[in-house]
Amino acid sequence: EVQLLESGGGLVQPGGSLRLSCAASGFTFSSYSMSWVRQAPGKGLEWVSAISASGGDTPYANYVKGRFTISRDNSKNTLFLQMNSLRGEDTALYYCARHDSGSYQSLQDWGQGTLVTVSS
């Protein structure tokens, strides 16, 4: 059974940093591309970033480019999202999601999310 378990969320002040993790199990992590998707309270879904199976390709949404960095450790089956220069509008539930394959395509499986709150 595929399991994705996010952690690392919390309350942070504007301008601060946070590092999210997503521990994966139940599949060969190194064979799949992964993404982060977020959902502000009461709002819709918003794609944030993706990473290829090898980690060599990392597209970003424009509104996080230069502030967020996605990475992965295939030896530890873990996905990361380093978030710097956080703003109030980054407040959201952050989900990690598994793509269908190593070459992106659709988002098949989702974790339960970790909540990030940016506030003074």
Add this chain to the structure above:
Amino acid sequence: DIQMTQSPSSLSASVGDRVTITCRASQGIRNDLGWYQQSPGKAPKRLIYAASSLQSGVPSRFSGSGSGTEFTLTISSLRPEDFATYYCLQHNSFPYTFGQGTKLEIK
């Protein structure tokens, strides 16, 4: 960026009704589209992939169709557990983009 316009934004229906939700892409995306269901407090769950393929384990009352710029999700006969919010997602090119969502409510 590809814009996904989803309609309606909300829908009121009864158990047993047939409902259709539409997503329009601002440019052609072949069949690179999925449909997701999100119940309150839960993570999204994929129902349909490649525009018309039913995800394993999803009831056959859900179906998807379309290609290019216009796509539909149809629920043939609503069950109580289907009252949720539905999203389309295009994965033709980055940045991936979601529709605004359709909240399906009980009439």
